[in-house]
Amino acid sequence: MAPAEFKGLLRPQKSQQTGQFALFSFFVKDLFTLQTLILFGSVVQILLISVLPFRVAVLPAAVLTFYAIASTALGTAFSPKDAYMRDVMVGRTSAQYPSRATARFGNQPAECPIVVFHFGVRFSHPLGLFSPGARQTLDHFNACNDLVFQQTDEYGMLGASPWRAAERGSGNTLMMVYYFRDVEGLNKFAHDDIHRKAWDFLSKGGYKHIGFFHEMFCVPAKAYESIYGNMHPLLMGLTSVKCTNEDGEEVWIQPVVDADVGPLRSQFGRMGTAVEKHT
Structure with missing residues (x-):
């Protein structure tokens, strides 16, 4: 008995889905090394502290840290499909x-x-x-x-x-x-x-x-x-x-x-x- 025909999982399209890239x-x-990125962040933080009150100068770093932790926690807890499982074929x-x-x-x-x-x-x-x-x-x-x-x-x-x-x-x-x-x-x-x-x-x-x-x-x-x-x-x-x-x-x-x-x-x-x- 001949094997069954293979089943395509994606619908035919009227034009080619080439997915061009920027x-x-x-x-x-990924242009810069990790050391360069850390150095850049350190320089920016030093400049902020030198011209702004301490509480204001550390606010950008605090906001970025909170955003990273919160987005990771929410993503782990709820695993939003549109963000992490988009187009994934299980x-x-x-x-x-x-x-x-x-x-x-x-x-x-x-x-x-x-x-x-x-x-x-x-x-x-x-x-x-x-x-x-x-x-x-x-x-x-x-x-x-x-x-x-x-x-x-x-x-x-x-x-x-x-x-x-x-x-x-x-x-x-x-x-x-x-x-x-x-x-x-x-x-x-x-x-x-x-x-x-x-x-x-x-x-x-x-x-x-x-x-x-x-x-x-x-x-x-x-x-x-x-x-x-x-x-x-x-x-x-x-x-x-x-x-x-x-x-x-x-x-x-x-x-x-x-x-x-x-x-x-x-x-x-x-x-x-x-x-x-x-x-």
């Missing part, structure tokens, strides 16, 4: 791509090949985003990111997620993880004038403290798998595929399916190789 604010959030899910021709998931795991592309920059300088050349670098990075989001169908871009490196004291390494249908679409993006200008600036700009990188992985069918437990859509789960449904309408479908069924319960099963591995 990259500058994404960087600024249980186990997996990313399985639907057929572009039918908009159906079928029952065969990991049927579609995929291209994974890592694209990032690093500022190895005490001033981080305020170092020489950093602003221009981010402008180019944003331009490339805007381009690929604006022409997702042309380039076959399925979606993206932002990530920071954590191997150093401050989060000055930003990486975008993109997913493409095929390498031809990615190559077309790489040859666009906007990307070429960014490449020329980074490779010929002479800023040795500005690092940049990309990695590409061409993953064939039956060579990948995914599992998410109590997670909101991210990575492959945040991508979406342009499909034609039974009514002939174009819809965008996210590949999040229930993973507690059939072959999706095991690693080899999610790769569609369970039979081969056990024969």
